[in-house]
Amino acid sequence: MRPLVRLLSTLLALTVAAAGALLALEVGWHWWRPESGPLLVPWPRWQAELASLGWDAYAVRVGAGVLAAAGLVLLLCALGAGNRAIRLTDPADEVSVSTSPRSLARLVGLTVRAQDNVAGATVTASARRVRVRAKSTLETEGELRPRLLATVSALLDDVPLVRRPKVSVVVDSPKDRR
Amino acid sequence: MSKSVAAKALSRSYTGERTWAFLVGLLALAGGALALVVGFGLLGEFRGRRPLLDPMALDWLGGHATPARIVAIVLGVLLLVLGLRGTLRSLRPEPRPDVDLDRTEGAELVVTAAAISGAVQADAEQLDGVSRARVRAVGSRTSPALRVTLWLNEGTDLRSVWTELDTRVLTRARESLGLDVLPTAVRLELDTSAAKRVR
Numbered sequence: 531m532r533p534l535v536r537l538l539s540t541l542l543a544l545t546v547a548a549a550g551a552l553l554a555l556e557v558g559w560h561w562w563r564p565e566s567g568p569l570l571v572p573w574p575r576w577q578a579e580l581a582s583l584g585w586d587a588y589a590v591r592v593g594a595g596v597l598a599a600a601g602l603v604l605l606l607c608a609l610g611a612g613n614r615a616i617r618l619t620d621p622a623d624e625v626s627v628s629t630s631p632r633s634l635a636r637l638v639g640l641t642v643r644a645q646d647n648v649a650g651a652t653v654t655a656s657a658r659r660v661r662v663r664a665k666s667t668l669e670t671e672g673e674l675r676p677r678l679l680a681t682v683s684a685l686l687d688d689v690p691l692v693r694r695p696k697v698s699v700v701v702d703s704p705k706d707r708r
Numbered sequence: 709m710s711k712s713v714a715a716k717a718l719s720r721s722y723t724g725e726r727t728w729a730f731l732v733g734l735l736a737l738a739g740g741a742l743a744l745v746v747g748f749g750l751l752g753e754f755r756g757r758r759p760l761l762d763p764m765a766l767d768w769l770g771g772h773a774t775p776a777r778i779v780a781i782v783l784g785v786l787l788l789v790l791g792l793r794g795t796l797r798s799l800r801p802e803p804r805p806d807v808d809l810d811r812t813e814g815a816e817l818v819v820t821a822a823a824i825s826g827a828v829q830a831d832a833e834q835l836d837g838v839s840r841a842r843v844r845a846v847g848s849r850t851s852p853a854l855r856v857t858l859w860l861n862e863g864t865d866l867r868s869v870w871t872e873l874d875t876r877v878l879t880r881a882r883e884s885l886g887l888d889v890l891p892t893a894v895r896l897e898l899d900t901s902a903a904k905r906v907r
Contacts, residue, residue, distance in 0.1 A: 532722055536798055539725040542732050543794030550787025557780040580761040590760065591747045598740025604733030608726045613719055615895070621874045624891040626714040633898035640862065689866055 535611040538604065616657045617692040631655045634689070638662065641685050642678060655695065660686070662699045671701040717846045717853035717893035720802050728794060805849045809885060819885065821845035825854070827884075831877045832856060837864030846893075853891035854881075860898050869896075 552571055559569045568574060583590060615628040635655040642651040642662055651664040662682060666674050678699045686694060749756035769776050807824055810817040825843040832841035840859040847853040860869060873894065882890050 535722065535725050535729050539729045540795055540798040542728065543791045543798065545791070547788050547791025547795065550784040550789075550791060552784070554781045554784025554788065557777050557784065561777050577761060581759050581763075583760050584757050585743070585746045585760060586749060586756040587747075591744060594740045594743035594747060596740070598737050598744065601733045601736025601738070601740055604729055605737060606733075608729035608733060611722055611726050611729075613722075615718060618896070620714075621870050622878070624712065624714045624889045625874060625878065625894065626712065626718055626892075627870075627894040627896065628718050629896040629898060633896065637898045690870070 531607060531611045535607050538607065614656065616655070619690040619692055631657075634660070634695075637689070638682055638685060641681060645678065645681060647674060648678075657693060658695055660695045660697050662697070664699065664701050666701055666703045667705075669701075670703050670705045674701045674703070675699050713847065713851050713853050713891035714893050717855050717891060718895065719893075720846075724794075725798060802846060803848065804845045805847060805852045807845070807852050807885065807887075808849065809887075821852075824881070824885070828854060828856065828877060828881050831880060832858060832873070835869060835872050835877065837861050837869055847891075851891070853893060855893045855895070857895040857897065860896060864898075866896075866898070 556569055556571055556573060559566075614631055616631060616634055618627040618629060620626050632655075635653040638655060638660055639651055639653040642648060642653065642664055647666050647668040649665045649667055651662060653663075654661045660682065662678060664674065664678060678701070679697060682697050682699065686697065745751060746756055804821040804825075806821050807819045808816070809819060821844070825845055829841050829843040832838060832843065835858075837860050838858050839861050842857040844855050845852055846855045856873075858869070858873075860866075878890065878892055882888070
């Protein structure tokens with residue numbers, strides 16, 4: 531999301547700069563020589579078209595809808611571009627440490643997969659929550675889940691996280707489906 | 709709460725870009741929604757049927773031609789300047805400042821960014837469990853900081869890397885540079901072994 535926001539904001543800034551330059555240029559030119567035609571932008575033609583178009587025209591409604599949707603997308607992109615790094619406690623003054631969500635997920639995943647009777651696991655992690663989805667063919671959810679919860683909690687106790695994420699474990703076992 | 713230099717050095721700041729994108733998005737959303745409200749006649753049937761370029765507004769502009777022109781030109785120049793500044797700001801790569809050790813006139817001493825990051829990188833790669841290290845100087849000339857990215861092997865004890873990094877690598881860097889504090893941001897990539905194929 532972050533590179534996208536950087537790209538979008540660069541393009542927006544370029545557009546704003548170009549629009550500002552054209553505005554100043556055209557207004558100045560028309561003020562200086564009112565009788566000669568427009569410099570770059572055919573604005574008298576646009577003026578005539580806009581004057582003949584009502585607010586309730588189909589094109590205007592569609593354009594407004596597209597503009598609002600684009601604005602919403604941009605808004606969500608900007609909100610979603612936050613820093614996702616997971617902070618660890620500072621080992622010393624003026625030293626700050628962080629790790630990536632992917633790293634934490636990898637760490638938890640390795641431990642979970644090393645447990646007995648776990649056939650496979652997918653882990654997603656963020657600063658607030660660690661989700662584990664384990665597969666087991668030999669144990670039911672009731673048997674395996676408390677054990678995995680305890681293991682992951684013990685593991686997270688070993689990692690000096692600033693904020694301890696909540697752990698949720700789901701076990702997918704064919705034994706439960708009987 | 710203001711962030712410390714070390715916390716700021718963890719990653720490049722996106723505040724400017726995010727704020728800018730947020731404001732433009734908000735403006736577009738509000739403008740589009742307002743145009744839709746007018747277009748569907750929610751502000752009165754008659755209002756919706758008037759042309760986009762309203763004759764009333766044009767008359768008013770014609771009556772105040774000179775101030776309107778001045779405002780338009782000033783606005784255009786302002787937008788041009790702000791837009792160019794924003795573009796340059798976004799496109800400029802993150803600076804790698806050199807570290808000033810001595811600012812006394814005639815006896816200035818400067819360590820280049822490449823020298824300090826090379827030295828710390830070589831030290832950090834000696835640590836147990838570190839497979840790769842990358843170090844770069846970040847921040848500004850007046851408040852420089854180091855950003856250290858460490859790739860740790862699978863099964864490395866995090867706490868030992870923790871203490872070793874501070875006691876050996878960073879302390880040595882501080883001592884050799886003669887600085888009391890050297891703000892440092894460490895990014896850890898855990899358990900990065902080369903992918904092993906399981907039969």
